[in-house]
Amino acid sequence: MTGRLEYPVVIAPLATEDGGGFSALVPDLPGCMSDGDTPEEAVANVQDAIASWTEAAHELGSLYRGRRKAGLRLTS
Numbered sequence: 001m002t003g004r005l006e007y008p009v010v011i012a013p014l015a016t017e018d019g020g021g022f023s024a025l026v027p028d029l030p031g032c033m034s035d036g037d038t039p040e041e042a043v044a045n046v047q048d049a050i051a052s053w054t055e056a057a058h059e060l061g062s063l064y065r066g067r068r069k070a071g072l073r074l075t076s
Contacts, residue, residue, distance in 0.1 A: 005043075005047070006050065007026050007028045007029060007050060008026070008027060008028060009024050009025070009026055009043060009046055010024070010025045010026075010027060011023070011024055011039045011042055011043065012025070014035065020037075021035055021036055021037045021038070021041075021042070022035060022036055022037075022038065022039045022041075022042040023035045023042060024036070024039075024042035024043055024045065024046035024049075025046075026046060026049070026050060026053075029050065029053045029054075031053075032046070032049050032050060032053040033046065033049065034046040034048070034049045
């Protein structure tokens, strides 16, 4: 993993018919998600998505403030 997580991230395996790998969802940022071949890659990729999401929110003048305590949650 790279860097410190600022938002909670939910990691879940993707079905083989969906390409396999893992999804990374940020519940506090609507629509913010990514994926990767491994859980670590999904987390690294979602950090880029978080940066893009928050940058767009700043540009629009409305940073979403529904932040919870950061951390990872793995689901099956």
